[in-house]
Amino acid sequence: MKNKYRICIFGLGYVGLPLAIEFGKKIETVGYDINKKRISQLSKRNDFNNDIKPIEFQRSKKLIFTNDLNKIMSCNFYIICVPTPVDKKNSPDLFILKDATNKISKVLKKGDIVVYESTVYPGVTEEVCIPILSKNSKLQLNKDFYCGYSPERINPGDSSHTLKKITKIISGSNKFALNEIYKIYNKILLSRPYKVENIRIAEAAKIIENTQRDINISLMNEFSIILNKLGINTNSVLNAAKTKWNFLDFKPGLVGGHCIGVDPYYLTYKAKKIGVDPKVILAGRKTNDKMYKFIYLKLKEKLKKRNLNFRNLNILFLGVTFKENISDTRNSQSLKLVKLLLKNRSKIDIYDPFIKEINEIKKTTVISEWKKIKKYDLIIHAVKHKNFNIFYNKKNYIKYLTKKGFIYDIHNLFQKGKNVFFL
Ligand SMILES: NC(=O)c1ccc[n+]([C@@H]2O[C@H](COP(=O)([O-])OP(=O)(O)OC[C@H]3O[C@@H](n4cnc5c(N)ncnc54)[C@H](O)[C@@H]3O)[C@@H](O)[C@H]2O)c1
Incomplete structure (x- = not known):
């Protein structure tokens, strides 16, 4: 493992902020968000999502917040946690994810690792994100930089299944990336991360977890309509x-x-x-x-x-x-x-x-x-x-x-x- 990783959490919402807080307790971490108001409130230890208590901000001594891209240049381990919504026709809207990836590609250096946590369909990291990173930075995957995907399972409002306590799935663009990503996440988690063979498996695992829940609830809804x-x-x-x-x-x-x-x-x-x-x-x-x-x-x-x-x-x-x-x-x-x-x-x-x-x-x-x-x-x-x-x-x-x-x-x-x- 590299002697010194400096983490950047890109997107500080329900997913990104708890990650930034946990990493900031162990490793130098920069929390970046495009929303100036969010950064200003977080800098005052105020989370308007009411997810993170002020004491947690205090404990996260190595964390700083910024909306200045220059301040993430010194980072070498990027974790992307931006929204992945759907459009009016319920098709994936990857605009924000591409924008975030574009921004990262401008600061990407040799040896850097980029991990995606935003929920996507299988193939987005390799087919959409990695080409943007390579093209803009002129760096080559698995030679100059590395990638990974680690889906987030946190459940806002649920105080028992918190980031630290849940099993995290991790994947990497090659063996080296997988091992480095494992070691980094392992620093903040209570149970060992679960390694999968490739990025698509990790992307698919996340998407079927939520789809299964959706289907099960819909079945109950249909039961209730019939029983009513x-x-x-x-x-x-x-x-x-x-x-x-x-x-x-x-x-x-x-x-x-x-x-x-x-x-x-x-x-x-x-x-x-x-x-x-x-x-x-x-x-x-x-x-x-x-x-x-x-x-x-x-x-x-x-x-x-x-x-x-x-x-x-x-x-x-x-x-x-x-x-x-x-x-x-x-x-x-x-x-x-x-x-x-x-x-x-x-x-x-x-x-x-x-x-x-x-x-x-x-x-x-x-x-x-x-x-x-x-x-x-x-x-x-x-x-x-x-x-x-x-x-x-x-x-x-x-x-x-x-x-x-x-x-x-x-x-x-x-x-x-x-x-x-x-x-
Ligand atoms: N909220 C959940 O329970 C949950 C759980 C698992 C996975 N996810 C997935 O994680 C991802 C993030 O979800 P979230 O709930 O944290 O979203 P969120 O809306 O709470 O937070 C996203 C943050 O990203 C910032 N942002 C938006 N565009 C940006 C850009 N171009 N550059 C930098 N920052 C930008 C926003 O200002 C916001 O603070 C999504 O893909 C979501 O599907 C969410």
Whole structure:
């Protein structure tokens, strides 16, 4: 191993920042991000994603933050953690990844190693990124510089599966790269990195992990749609089925965000390119993407039975982030549900302790303190943030309901009562 590696983490979001913090505890590390505001806040030890506590910044003594490319020139081990979204047609949008790679290619020197952590379809590192690096730098792969891919598995909002604790898959452009990448990551991880034979295996492993989860949730969503029509409680069925040793414990729900709801499209894109029709994956995506509409229609049906409509109700909406215990609203299905309700001129207060304001929605009040909650005709439990468990108890939730008020709980966590309906 080289005597002195100096790490650059390129892109300091949910993936890049925890990595930068851990590396900065052991090795000289520069955290680079294009977003000046992000750099300015991080330099003041403030993570607006609420992922990293100030004490962790303090412990990361060898870490500096910058948005100046000149300051990453002295680095020789680059880790790319920039977003890999999809476009309006759900095709991979590699613009940011290419831009980041272009920038790295300008500072690339002999002996440097570049590792990609951004989620991609199998082949992107070798077919898209490495050619940019070689062409611009005039350096040759595995002679002058080296590459690798190591997918990120962190789960924002999950305090048990943190970066240090999870097994990290690593791959390299040759044996030397693989061993160097192994040694570097091994410095910050509690369990040994898992080596795979080549970069494509590592890329594919990540993409199928999230696709499998998407499909399993979509199956549960489809079960819940069928069981709903049959008038059977989905949760009771799942609890019963779960008593079988090999029944997989997935739950129906709203799939949003930028991983599970996006990554399968990277795989289906590549599948189609090579002439495979990924029917199952796309069917799962379709089911999950429509789930918020199903919930909306269920609600509408319930109101109709009570001679009510959305317009004359005061609604409290619990949670608008794309999943529990985080502040991220990107591609949030519960936010889509709020928008649908607003189209029907509903009066909605949103209670989400992880959110201060929602720029996309103007006509609602966002409450971030439960003491400020009034009485409502309808409470919709959309995201199971840990703070919401105060409501689950019957004695507590009754206080927030008007006389005829009721609750629609898509997670089956409220205590049963005549005013509570489940997905
Ligand atoms: N968030 C997750 O749970 C998660 C988990 C595993 C993998 N991933 C993957 O990791 C990658 C990053 O995801 P994330 O959630 O950290 O994204 P993010 O949006 O939270 O952070 C990305 C960061 O990159 C910066 N950035 C954007 N364009 C840039 C550029 N051209 N140059 C430098 N910096 C730039 C942004 O300002 C931002 O701070 C994606 O490919 C994602 O699919 C995410």
